Amino acid sequence: xxxxxxxxxxxxxxxxxxxxxxxxxxxxxxxxxxxxxxxxxxxxxxxxxxxxxxxxxxxxxxxxxxxxxxxxxxxxxxxxxxxxxxxxxxxxxxxxxxxxxxxxxxxxxxxxxxxxxxxxxxxxxxxxxxxxxxxxxxxxxxxxxxxxxxxxxxxxxxxxxxxxxxxxxxxxxxxxxxxxxxxxxxxxxxxx
Amino acid sequence: xxxxxxxxxxxxxxxxxxxxxxxxxxxxxxxxxxxxxxxxxxxxxxxxxxxxxxxxxxxxxxxxxxx
Numbered sequence: 001x002x003x004x005x006x007x008x009x010x011x012x013x014x015x016x017x018x019x020x021x022x023x024x025x026x027x028x029x030x031x032x033x034x035x036x037x038x039x040x041x042x043x044x045x046x047x048x049x050x051x052x053x054x055x056x057x058x059x060x061x062x063x064x065x066x067x068x069x070x071x072x073x074x075x076x077x078x079x080x081x082x083x084x085x086x087x088x089x090x091x092x093x094x095x096x097x098x099x100x101x102x103x104x105x106x107x108x109x110x111x112x113x114x115x116x117x118x119x120x121x122x123x124x125x126x127x128x129x130x131x132x133x134x135x136x137x138x139x140x141x142x143x144x145x146x147x148x149x150x151x152x153x154x155x156x157x158x159x160x161x162x163x164x165x166x167x168x169x170x171x172x173x174x175x176x177x178x179x180x181x182x183x184x185x186x187x188x189x190x191x192x
Numbered sequence: 193x194x195x196x197x198x199x200x201x202x203x204x205x206x207x208x209x210x211x212x213x214x215x216x217x218x219x220x221x222x223x224x225x226x227x228x229x230x231x232x233x234x235x236x237x238x239x240x241x242x243x244x245x246x247x248x249x250x251x252x253x254x255x256x257x258x259x
Contacts (some may be wrong), residue, residue: 023259112255113226119226119255123233134259151251152231163256170258178259 006089006191007035011080013190015039016102018090018118020066021045022170023134024108025056025073026179031186032074032081039074042098054175090114092121092151099126104186107133108179110164128153132185137178138162138170146174148181157181159178193246208243214250215239224255 015036017024020043028039043066047057051066061069068086074083095118101104105122108180109115115133122131136158137146143160158178164170194203197218200208211227211234214220227234228251233240244250 019259021259041229080206108259110257110259112257115255115257115259116224116226119253120233123226123228124235127233136256136258136259151228152252156253158258160254161256162258164258175259 001191006187007191009191010035010187011037013103014040014101015186016040016105017042018095018099018105019043019108019110019114020055021051021108021110022054023076023137023179023182024106025066026054026084026176027106027108027183027186028070028074029056029077030134030180030183032078032083034183034187035078036081036186036190038082038084040084040086040098040102041067041070042090043070044087045158050083054170054172082101089117092117094171095121096125098184099129102129104130104132104189106149106182106186107131108182112163123154130155130185132157134158134178134182136160136162137174138168139173140165140171142174143177146177146181155182156187157185193244195244195247196249198251208245211239211242212243214244216250217253220252220254222254226253226255227251247256 017028045066047061047064047069065087067087071083129155132155139162148157
């Protein structure tokens with residue numbers, strides 16, 4: 001498939017990204033570069049200096065809402081991408097509304113309880129929609145431990161064991177790998 | 193009874209066990225879990241009442257923070 005053929009398919013697709021942090025921002029940028037038609041991005045947080053060690057933001061965006069900053073960055077990379085932002089906290093009530101038209105949903109939350117809420121909601125309301133989860137990406141090295149596995153319509157990317165902590169922070173290389181793995185699975189599904 | 197748990201065969205006494213009982217037996221102490229039986233999600237509220245039977249495929253996903 002040529003890149004033009006790829007782009008022609010992707011421009012009609014919609015991907016929802018729950019969270020615009022380490023996973024979400026990097027995944028969104030990868031999907032924007034290849035020409036995904038519409039990205040629906042939800043995050044209520046603002047860019048802080050500590051985020052810059054892994055999240056796709058810039059020093060001059062500190063203080064800006066992440067969803068807005070990410071949209072700006074995407075538009076500078078590929079203005080053709082349609083970016084819908086929601087600066088709100090996702091809940092089991094609004095997820096079915098906001099992600100109704102998504103072909104695929106990418107889980108890019110930080111906290112385990114948020115991941116649980118999102119996965120339960122999607123499996124209950126949209127069990128047929130592919131859901132790409134990020135699980136276990138803290139620290140550095142250990143490339144071999146990072147994998148992707150499929151469970152019905154759920155795809156789990158990460159090493160599934162490295163939880164973030166004070167002595168095991170999430171940092172750009174490993175977070176970027178998992179985020180790009182998520183984007184890669186999105187392509188695999190959409191280009192089938 | 194024999195089941196597949198996270199792709200591994202497991203054997204338990206009796207004809208059925210509840211999801212909660214399975215978590216206790218296997219020492220799954222993580223709080224954030226996604227549990228599916230034969231591909232269908234089990235809601236948290238139903239862990240005490242949902243039974244697992246011989247031949248079921250059960251997946252227990254432990255959620256950890258980071259992303």
